Amino acid sequence: MTPSRSFTEALAGRFSERADHIALCVPDAGGAGADLMTYRELALRARRLARRLGLGATGGRPVLVCMDTGPHLAVAVVGCLLAGAVVSVVPPPASSRAARERMKAITEDTGTSLVLTEAALAADVSRYLAEDDRGGYGGVLCLAVDAPAPGGGADGSDGAYGSDGADADGAHAQQQPPSGDSPALIQYTSGTTAAPRGVVVTHANLLAAMESIRAALSTDQGSRIGGWLPLHHDLGLIGQLLHPLWLGATAVLVPPARFAARPLRWLETLDRYGVTATAAPDTAFARCAAEATDEDVAGLDLSRLRTAVDAAEQVSPGTLADFARRFAPAGLRPGALVAGYGLAEATLMVSVATPADAGGPVLEVTGAGEGAGGRGTLRPRRQEPGADTAVPAPYPVASCGPARGVEVRVVDPDTREELPDREIGEIWVRGDAVSPGYWHRALENAETFGRATASGAGGFLRTGDLGALDDGRLYVTGRIKDVLTVAGRTLHPQEVEHQLRRCGSRFASAAVFMVRPRGGEHLVAVQEVRTSGGGNGELAGLAERVRRCLAEDFGATGSVLLVRPGTVRRTTSGKVRRSVMRELFLRGELRPLHTEPAAGSGAAAAGPPVRKG
Template identity: 45%
Template sequence: MHHPTNRANMAEALMDRAMLCAADEALAHPVEGGGEQRITYAALDARARAVAARLRDHDAPGRRVLIALDPGPHAAAALLGCLYAGAVAVPVPAPTASRTEAERFAAIAKDAAVDLALTETAHATETSRRLSLVGRTGITCLAVDGLRPDTATHDHDTTGATAPDPTPVRITPDSLALLAYDTGPATAPRGALITHGNLLAAMPALRRALGTGPRSRIGGWLSSHHTSGLIGQLLHPLWLGATAVPLPVQPHLADPVAWLWALARHRITETVAPDTCYARCAAEATDEQLAGLDLSRLRTALNAAEPVSAATAEAFQRRCAAAGLHPGTLVAGYAPAQAAPLLTAEGRGPVPGLDLRVVDPSNRAPQPDGVVGEIWVRGPAVGTGHWGHPRDTDTAMGGFLRTGDLGLARDGEIRMTGRTQEGHPADSLMVDGRALHPQDVERELLRCGRPLGSARVFCAGPGAGPLVVVQEVRTAGGSHAVLSRLARRIRERVAEEFGAATGAVLLVRPGTVRRAGSHKVPRATLRELYLRGEVRPLYRDLAPRRREPAAGPAALATSTESAGGVA
């Protein structure tokens, strides 16, 4: 029996692990009421092989397969089934009422030219309808929950695990495993190319950075259709022989203290979250909310996907010490969307074989230590470009991939400081650890109709941090109560459509965002005015207990206030 780390592709590594750990717990899926649905490696492997068998019936090797399922065992089986069959997985959220997600779904299906779709019975009709709207008619939609594991035509050994496929598909390290559409606006998403070799290189790197092992219980609320959640919190534990504990996303974005309790309740040992989540826990958690909380099992809490603040680490450690949080548990890391989910971790060094550089994006000159520039990366865990587009590795710099992240190098480690300015192809904001495209949010708010007009959204930090919405309203003479309801409507719409919390909502007079004609004030300009306290809103609403930037009079604002005019 080969150890999984010696296999030629991710599918063989996962099959080997399933045979070695047949009776062990692979998934602990949280269910309503606080319990868990527990799935063994043997059971998950059998489900995955049933999916793979059906995919092979449809000549799936090398073809793009859309995965549109709710998080859980069926989604895990669908992903593994694609890998087993040599297909290319294209994960998307299951269909919801979100218009922005529907646009993204359609754009991904069209851009990837998907050949098949995996979904579940509850979403099969809507998935087929959405595919037909973008010309992907006649595509087979397989309901994974309707496949019985015993339909897989493979022999089982005495442990209950399935034996390797007698006629495996030829999958090399260069074979494409995933198209990860983590970046780009809803109408023009970009699918990062992730190969089996990228995945295999990521696994030992994650083990080293997180300190994971077979007894780990790895979980968090990162979405399972985004690279970090899919690779770091599903494939990595399954490669290890550990247990994956995927937590639901929305409740923990809304209430980070509930996330702490979920970590304790499900005995999670390694997790990852953005800086804003840890900062909110430190700022918002009360003694009463933390009473009885036990975080002593937590060994590594990675702080990544956003610029990391040393003050956040200190505040989080101080606030949770009484709950048994060990010193040094919170570890800063860097994890761009286009690569394996972690490239560096504080004090633990970069991924072996990884080459990171910080360059001046205007002239591509390497920056010295301590000077901010754009982060460029290359190495075995890094994707080579995006689907359907020219390779966006920079051949003039030896095949480096541009991340669109700003950062600086110090002592051999990379620290993210923000995102590049608007106009860059990777233009996006990092909010609650995920990429959010400002044009998507602005378009959705414009759909709300009267009395809301044009909007501009940006982050309080340089491309990352709390989201700020500057929204024109046509009811300039509205009462405090009317404006308060409008601000609440904006918060709710952003949360429903994008799963993101809003740090500040500023309601302003017409002409503040959209000047004469069709000209809109650049986001960067409006952000500078905001930071200097020169945007005077009709009404300002701040998230509870969340502070505005220290620069300018905005830092002195109360949680809600009305003003008489705008700059």
């Protein structure tokens, strides 16, 4: 491909080269059909919108794009880029309370003056902007991109995105193309441990990320790339919309509601539209493997799927093995499912395993307190039962493969010393795809970006994630802020939650965290359970299983709260929001089915009162 100076320039090239090729395929909610849009049509609509927005109309502030997954969202994003605007995609406020809170936080943080939506949502978005508890965002204009522009056609066919005017031949909407250093996106983080932060993604960051993804996944113009992740998530926006458009390939955008209603509809859509590359969180692959019947598998053809990336949260080797085994009869290629690791601050991707890594050696985290400042080390997985019974049981971690287009170091977060292979420390990253920083957060930028190791190697991003390298491959073990200290030993909450899920088929997601009430530090396990209606006796028995797992596998005691499925809060990509769960617990806002305070710890250690479900 001809090198481009900006992502916008790259898009203009695809509009010209691939005019008659399908750019977008958006299956409808029922799955009976799909909206198709060629590159010619996408270019025409996006350029109309760019002219409607006008150059400099946003005053240098980001434009929020607030709508459901679909053709209008894609047009809005591309139109903003053509107009030289900075784009931030947010979920519609009507979708949930969390979405409303997220939009409020992002509206305040960006100081935006313009929100783009679609006619079906315009009333809800306008009402929210007018009725916010701060007294409204009076200076924010809400614009429906599919509504007729002033002077446009009444049916919107010619006027919905602005008048064709003199540019109907497809002339570029911008007078001055952006430079590589110009911001293209403000990608807001999911907020696992804090309020959403806006990651500035430049045109140069995007171009570097596109090349790395192409090289890692072997994508090309014949690829069909898609999935169900919402486009306000970086894996959805960058991986499943912008990457195929940059290639000149086809983006297959599955409405997230189809996955939420029945996860296997995602795989059915991959089959129906011949998707060759997809990505999703570990929990999505796990649910599909667990819920698929023999009849479901017999009705699927996944032979055209070349690559499926398990990413956006810590990857379980068990999930990789279970999914590959369950869908092999459906034609899933050996090695098609691979683990990956990335984050918004690195413009999506840091590392991705290769097909050759699938089914390869699995490492495990050893007992707490060993090496790397108590964060543990990795070793080859041991299969013999009963090993190391004096310490918490090791748990397996999957290889996320080699770094892709960036440089990775594992560093002691306290001393900044680089650590040897298999010692767990903080993952540091540098490269052309790494963001220059957060939007208007100078203090956090100084703490997170452009950091130097003890040896003086500079320009690194501190990810806040823990992991280790082994022979050039990255293994991710958790988050620094989530690490637990129990009886002087360090535990990763993921390993505790992993063990709890294995306590029986009634157990779903869990969130494990520490609180510090009167009397010292205290562990809390919030465990989702599926009940059969057996009453308090059944619940007490399930709580006892949790207690036994904590005591026997980890030498820990703590409070146990059994809750309904869906109670554990997650980010848009599926990561457990432990800090949010901790706050809900401390405020007494959880609604447990059953509560067991820590044995012998007294009422104070059990935390604040909780509302009964």
